[in-house]
Amino acid sequence: MRYAARDVSSRRGTGLASIWRYSLAGLGLAALLVGIVAAVYLTLPQSASGPDTSRSKKTANGLFVASFEPERGVIRQGELQSWLLTLKTAAGVPVEGAAITVSGGMPQHDHGLPTSPQATDYLGEGRYRIDGVKFTMSGWWQLRFAISAAAGSDSVVFNVVL
Amino acid sequence: MRRLASVMSLLVLAALALLGGCGGPQFSDAEKKTIASLALNTLPSLKPDTTNRYADVPAAAALGSTLFFDVGMSRDGTVSCSTCHKIDRQFQDDLPQAVGVSRTNRRTMPLAGVARNPWFFWDGRRDSLWAQALTPLENPLEQAGNRAAFAHYIKKRFGERYERIFGPLPDLSTVPANASPLGGDAEKAAWNAMPAGQQEDVNRVYANIGKAIAAFERSIEPAQTRFDRFAIDLATGAAPQGDAAFSPEEILGLKLFIGKANCVTCHNGPRFTDNSFHNTGVPPVNGLPLDRGRVDAVAQVEADPFNCLGKFRDGDESACRELRFMVKDGPQIVRAYKTPSLRGAASRPPYMHAGQFSSLDEVVAHYSRAPPAVEGVSEVHPLDLSDRERTALVAFLKTLSE
Numbered sequence: 396m397r398y399a400a401r402d403v404s405s406r407r408g409t410g411l412a413s414i415w416r417y418s419l420a421g422l423g424l425a426a427l428l429v430g431i432v433a434a435v436y437l438t439l440p441q442s443a444s445g446p447d448t449s450r451s452k453k454t455a456n457g458l459f460v461a462s463f464e465p466e467r468g469v470i471r472q473g474e475l476q477s478w479l480l481t482l483k484t485a486a487g488v489p490v491e492g493a494a495i496t497v498s499g500g501m502p503q504h505d506h507g508l509p510t511s512p513q514a515t516d517y518l519g520e521g522r523y524r525i526d527g528v529k530f531t532m533s534g535w536w537q538l539r540f541a542i543s544a545a546a547g548s549d550s551v552v553f554n555v556v557l
Numbered sequence: 558m559r560r561l562a563s564v565m566s567l568l569v570l571a572a573l574a575l576l577g578g579c580g581g582p583q584f585s586d587a588e589k590k591t592i593a594s595l596a597l598n599t600l601p602s603l604k605p606d607t608t609n610r611y612a613d614v615p616a617a618a619a620l621g622s623t624l625f626f627d628v629g630m631s632r633d634g635t636v637s638c639s640t641c642h643k644i645d646r647q648f649q650d651d652l653p654q655a656v657g658v659s660r661t662n663r664r665t666m667p668l669a670g671v672a673r674n675p676w677f678f679w680d681g682r683r684d685s686l687w688a689q690a691l692t693p694l695e696n697p698l699e700q701a702g703n704r705a706a707f708a709h710y711i712k713k714r715f716g717e718r719y720e721r722i723f724g725p726l727p728d729l730s731t732v733p734a735n736a737s738p739l740g741g742d743a744e745k746a747a748w749n750a751m752p753a754g755q756q757e758d759v760n761r762v763y764a765n766i767g768k769a770i771a772a773f774e775r776s777i778e779p780a781q782t783r784f785d786r787f788a789i790d791l792a793t794g795a796a797p798q799g800d801a802a803f804s805p806e807e808i809l810g811l812k813l814f815i816g817k818a819n820c821v822t823c824h825n826g827p828r829f830t831d832n833s834f835h836n837t838g839v840p841p842v843n844g845l846p847l848d849r850g851r852v853d854a855v856a857q858v859e860a861d862p863f864n865c866l867g868k869f870r871d872g873d874e875s876a877c878r879e880l881r882f883m884v885k886d887g888p889q890i891v892r893a894y895k896t897p898s899l900r901g902a903a904s905r906p907p908y909m910h911a912g913q914f915s916s917l918d919e920v921v922a923h924y925s926r927a928p929p930a931v932e933g934v935s936e937v938h939p940l941d942l943s944d945r946e947r948t949a950l951v952a953f954l955k956t957l958s959e
């Protein structure tokens with residue numbers, strides 16, 4: 396890109412006059428513009444800092460390791476879906492008999508969830524079905540799980556960006 | 558000097574080429590993706606309604622159509638569903654508040670795509686199309702009838718058609734002429750005096766009336782608009798032809814709609830609605846009863862004997878997840894109303910749940926100013942749109958009506 400720019404100035408200085416050279420200069424400038432646009436685009440703050448969207452993480456006090464995945468693998472905006480919350484202890488042992496409550500919303504829109512998801516079934520091996528999850532708009536959603544089990548109570552927040 | 562001019566003009570040409578080929582409408586990939594998600598061709602086919610086993614039975618839809626337009630389906634024989642849901646007016650009535658037997662407190666909703674709603678009415682106080690259809694029939698301000706009278710009327714006027722679809726009518730010989738748990742004192746007393754089995758018989762006929770009307774209403778779907786033709790051309794890279802081409806003002810309006818003005822946050826998908834409830838600070842109407850929107854509808858839909866969890870549902874309970882997982886309380890449902898579809902909106906003023914705004918200019922001005930709500934918290938924030946931007950948004954909205 397820098398080369399193209401220098402090429403233009405040098406051409407002006409030496410006064411070489413062929414249409415081919417001007418076309419080349421045009422292309423060079425186009426490339427320069429693409430470069431500037433790309434640089435600006437890539438350095439915009441939005442792409443630098445998004446919420447942590449990992450699907451598996453330690454709970455706030457480190458009591459459990461929680462994973463959260465859509466049961467059918469894909470997220471469909473506007474549809475009621477079931478997700479799976481899998482709970483294990485830090486040592487990797489499945490957490491059974493946990494009481495789970497779900498809350499959340501869109502932090503940038505100041506509203507809560509459009510539905511009240513619930514833990515509806517225990518599927519074994521620490522897996523709990525969280526049914527009634529619905530994302531009605533695109534953007535950053537948060538789902539917060541309060542978990543109570545024999546090992547104690549803890550919570551975890553998952554971010555979902557649509 | 559000429560050379561310099563040539564270089565400069567090439568530079569301008571290069572810049573133009575970058576900003577977009579041939580002066581056509583210019584959208585980023587993200588914008589194109591959003592525009593494509595709004596186009597009617599992304600509307601999935603209508604899902605079966607397992608709670609209404611007659612939903613796709615043609616004879617049921619035909620009977621439902623007859624009932625929909627029949628003024629005999631009212632207390633005084635003057636009001637039908639079509640009184641407010643006018644077939645030549647997008648199935649709405651152009652009035653700020655619907656007028657049946659008397660004036661109601663809410664704007665009539667149009668019916669295009671209605672069978673796709675998870676919730677019905679502005680506040681979602683019913684959870685199925687067939688349960689919705691029953692509500693105006695007994696509302697004293699709308700059709701003002703009662704379910705016992707409707708059962709007698711069906712037997713007298715449409716008995717044969719009814720029985721071919723739903724099976725034998727129950728013995729109604731000892732059912733009072735007028736009785737309903739929701740009627741006036743005399744009707745309530747008559748209802749309460751009926752044996753439980755007879756109440757259930759009448760409720761069953763009543764539910765089937767709703768199922769027939771719902772079967773008819775399922776055929777009312779949104780039509781393709783200029784916007785959809787534009788969106789298809791944009792997605793395929795074809796140059797929009799004829800009226801599918803957007804003016805610069807319409808393009809600006811579309812860009813604002815999906816960008817700075819945040820309209821698409823709630824008005825999303827091919828029906829331009831998230832099917833959810835929001836407080837957007839729309840002011841109440843003087844002289845109308847207190848209206849708190851969704852927060853007061855929760856108890857109503859839970860108490861409705863015709864809701865998905867009730868005994869008149871066909872199919873299994875797995876169809877009832879919207880009701881099962883609905884938000885029942887919290888500040889966000891206070892004065893929250895359903896996001897209406899914007900398809901056809903430009904040609905059906907007035908706007909909002911009680912016809913508060915008489916033009917789209919007023920609607921856009923409201924969202925630009927974003928006044929606080931009288932109760933609860935408005936989810937919208939001031940946009941401070943310029944006159945030109947507001948006009949452009951309205952110009953774009955009109956492409957959804959053409």
Ligand SMILES: [Cu+2]
Nearest residue numbers: 501504506532
């Ligand atoms: Cu939101």
